[in-house]
Amino acid sequence: xxxxxxxxxxxxxxxxxxxxxxxxxxxxxxxxxxxxxxxxxxxxxxxxxxxxxxxxxxxxxxxxxxxxxxxxxxxxxxxxxxxxxxxxxxxxxxxxxxxxxxxxxxxxxxxxxxxxxxxxxxxxxxxxxxxxxxxxxxxxxxxxxxxxxxxxxxxxxxxxxxxxxxxxxxxxxxxxxxxxxxxxxxxxxxxxxxxxxxxxxxxxxxxxxxxxxxxxxxxxxxxxxxxxxxxxxxxxxxxxxxxxxxxxxxxxxxxxxxxxxxxxxxxxxxxxxxxxxxxxxxxxxxxxxxxxxxxxxxxxxxxxxxxxxxxxxxxxxxxxxxxxxxxxxxxxxxxxxxxxxxxxxxxxxxxxxxxxxxxxxxxxxxxxxxxxxxxxxxxx
Numbered sequence: 001x002x003x004x005x006x007x008x009x010x011x012x013x014x015x016x017x018x019x020x021x022x023x024x025x026x027x028x029x030x031x032x033x034x035x036x037x038x039x040x041x042x043x044x045x046x047x048x049x050x051x052x053x054x055x056x057x058x059x060x061x062x063x064x065x066x067x068x069x070x071x072x073x074x075x076x077x078x079x080x081x082x083x084x085x086x087x088x089x090x091x092x093x094x095x096x097x098x099x100x101x102x103x104x105x106x107x108x109x110x111x112x113x114x115x116x117x118x119x120x121x122x123x124x125x126x127x128x129x130x131x132x133x134x135x136x137x138x139x140x141x142x143x144x145x146x147x148x149x150x151x152x153x154x155x156x157x158x159x160x161x162x163x164x165x166x167x168x169x170x171x172x173x174x175x176x177x178x179x180x181x182x183x184x185x186x187x188x189x190x191x192x193x194x195x196x197x198x199x200x201x202x203x204x205x206x207x208x209x210x211x212x213x214x215x216x217x218x219x220x221x222x223x224x225x226x227x228x229x230x231x232x233x234x235x236x237x238x239x240x241x242x243x244x245x246x247x248x249x250x251x252x253x254x255x256x257x258x259x260x261x262x263x264x265x266x267x268x269x270x271x272x273x274x275x276x277x278x279x280x281x282x283x284x285x286x287x288x289x290x291x292x293x294x295x296x297x298x299x300x301x302x303x304x305x306x307x308x309x310x311x312x313x314x315x316x317x318x319x320x321x322x323x324x325x326x327x328x329x330x331x332x333x334x335x336x337x338x339x340x341x342x343x344x345x346x347x348x349x350x351x352x353x354x355x356x357x358x359x360x361x362x363x364x365x366x367x368x369x370x371x372x373x374x375x376x377x378x379x380x
Contacts, residue, residue: 014153023308211379
């Protein structure tokens with residue numbers, strides 16, 4: 001019988017974190033189950049930095065539904081199976097997961113809810129192998145978590161990107177320029193593709209389709225020849241040219257247990273090349289963290305609430321070590337083993353590795369078909 005549950009929010013922040021947290025708390029309270037939160041994700045679990053959560057008039061989770069961010073914080077690059085520790089003036093990496101297991105048992109937590117992306121769910125699966133009852137909730141603006149059709153936070157990010165495209169349209173038309181917008185997404189092109197369709201962009205370059213810059217330039221020139229002296233180009237941060245590599249902004253030094261690659265800069269490169277090839281001025285806007293923050297859309301509030309209540313329902317049913325998902329448009333769950341795919345080694349890095357099980361855009365996806373049908377150039 002469940003008596004105490006805890007929530008852990010991990011990875012980059014998204015709009016919808018608090019809606020999930022609220023849903024779990026309220027569902028737990030209705031069943032007289034105590035709900036706690038670990039502060040700052042896996043780092044808080046490691047330190048046993050834990051607080052009680054509540055939605056009563058004096059509770060700390062009152063009025064959080066429309067708020068961005070996470071009331072219990074989050075952490076990035078915190079792989080407890082390969083965690084940085086200072087020893088003799090040097091940084092070494094150790095498996096500290098047993099400390100997390102001890103803390104969960106000490107706190108008498110019956111189920112740990114892990115809100116996060118592929119890396120978070122990989123660590124959740126690894127903890128489950130140590131006997132911890134875990135239920136994952138898929139979070140990321142990138143929409144690249146395996147086994148689910150959509151992650152919470154994604155819709156808000158797309159909405160922010162679409163608004164940016166709308167604004168770039170008017171300034172591009174006024175000054176007869178090519179307006180390039182670089183969006184997030186890591187190694188998946190979901191944000192770029194969907195916002196390009198929603199915003200009426202002319203070109204969308206995504207990681208799954210290595211691009212020919214000449215193809216994109218021809219699209220811009222054809223528009224110019226038809227009297228349209230501006231174009232809007234959306235570029236995913238993980239896009240790369242045919243035969244080329246992903247544009248890496250820098251490499252972080254956070255150990256071998258996390259993805260140290262920081263993407264960025266491809267937008268400026270595309271803008272410069274298009275300006276040279278077309279003779280039109282080009283400007284690049286990097287949307288960056290605007291896609292992560294702020295009030296979640298109505299869609300994300302509802303989706304997050306559904307995910308949170310489903311997670312608590314699974315816990316009440318004793319169905320642990322699973323991820324809540326949307327499958328065929330309906331709430332469901334899948335084993336965490338399916339989510340990690342071939343990335344089975346405990347503590348192994350997530351990210352763009354052959355073993356990682358990221359959900360990427362496929363060529364038969366409806367978004368790809370739609371983009372091509374309305375004339376959006378995909379760089380091929």
